[in-house]
Amino acid sequence: MPGRIAVSEGAAAVWQTATLTEIRRETPRATTFRLAVPEWAGHLPGQHLMLRLTAEDGYAAQRHYSIASAPDDSGHIELTLDHVPDGEVSTWFHTVARPGDTVEVRGPVSGFFAWPGDRPALLLGAGSGVVPLMSMVRHHRARGLTVPLRLLVSARSPQELIYAAELGAETTPVFTRSAPRGVPVGRMAAAHVAPLLTEPPEGGWEAYVCGSNAFAEHASRLLVAAGQPVDRIRIERFG
């Protein structure tokens, strides 16, 4: 398994205050929270951070979240969070949070799932697993990169496809429960993956898989079966 990006020791160790500046509904379950973090040291697409909420009595809850925004969004980062039933942190975000509130963040942490924009990237995501992949797509666009990038994203329905309005020609959506007229319904399959691997770009794909463990297992097996080298598959599993 290959190494990747060295992470700044200082940035990850220090908690910083982040101020909520904007809340954008993405789907019935997922919402984007934009945060001003003036001292943010920057990140690479695909990295995550640790977020902490503190109650009056000192109780603190911390969670890891993938960063959705591209780097260079000066002093701001965006997170897109699913509302997890009974999730103490996501419930606060979805039911209490409003612009002006402050939370604490530290990071970015972990450089393994990061994509600096250097190699052709084949991205496979499901549900909110599209979040770190969207940071890569946004980075690709913002920098006008010409290195090949493709996104296969699975959602239950068009209504639950996060960032639907932003996805473009690089993206193939796969719908597992309901789809627009004329679009097949079903889980991601070899037929989606194989064509991208029979004609890989020069140097081959760096594959990034993000979603539930079940999706990650399924999608990574599809990639291996289609000929993608196992040491060029990076996986981020949500739970």
Place this chain on the structure above:
Amino acid sequence: MNVTRGFTGRPRVHRPGLPPGQYDAGDDWPVLSAEVTPDLGPGDWSFRIDGLVERPHTWDWDAAHALPASAYDGDIHCVTGWSKFGVRFGGVSLDAFFDVVRPHGSATHAVAYSHTGYTTNLPLADLTGGRAWIAWEYGGGPLPAEHGGPARLLVPHLYFWKSAKWIAGITLLDHDEPGFWERNGYHARGNPWDEQRYSGDRDGDSDCD
């Protein structure tokens, strides 16, 4: 303290054994691994100890199982925030393997590596004295592949990324050498009671684990 407006959190239940910043995952056992789950059966598995030892040795599945069985009953803690209480792993204490290879007095650290190429570093003292195992059973059954089966390292008093899945070997060194996650920003030791999550977190002093 930076209080978050309107955040109360879950009802507080005093939970002895829960390190700072952790929550009880209950029955869940999240899978966290950055790589493809390997197709590795007991017949493909082997485990080697080398480096600063008198007699480097490699065990296959049957030879490892011939060592005295040893179980761990207790808790595990993942750096991402969840802890899992009352788990049971079966396998063999690493002490039994070290009795065979006999570490040199100069050995201070270890690098554990997996059949997939994953590495993680540990002080040798964290692997001896009945605190570490090679585990192949979980909850009375075979350890599932996605959790590191057929066999993984188990060092439950440290964050769980130290418990390398699909363990293939341990090399003893006279110095510390960062492993995979440690090169990617994680702490060199990873003691949950000192919250040693990331590189730059304090080195801590509570060796009472």
